[in-house]
Amino acid sequence: MPGVIETRLAELGVTLPDAPAPAANYVPYVVVGDLVFVSGQISAGPDGLVTGKLGADMGVPEGAAAAKLCALSLLAQCKAACGGDLDRLKRVVKLTGFVNSTSDFTDQPKVVNGASDFLVEALGDAGRHSRSAVSAAALPLGVAVEIEAIFQIG
Known part of the structure; x- marks a missing residue:
């Protein structure tokens, strides 16, 4: 039976993906006390990778949609870290977003808002977090x- 958070996600028409496996020599998350540190999740959805460079071949709305996909994978990793019980999630503590963008693109925060806005919509006040949104010349x-992300769990 789905918990409160997964019921809310279903109301939003969202199904969490399976937690992505790591692509190199690292673990997808580390639990330390009541914190879960989730490794970077890339923009990937049911149709595959979402690629592109903001400011060149991609605009803010498409970038924000890609960021939302990252948030879904972050929640999937948190669920895995919680042994399948996403209701153990107490709050989103911090997001660090990297945006593949041109040197003159300055709307990285608007792109990462795709993840932030979704987490607040899905989790309410527990989704409010501190955040960084930075440019990257290239991403994997x-x-x-x-x-x-960093999550607090109970």
């Missing part, structure tokens, strides 16, 4: 966005 596999 040419993806548009990569985001890492």
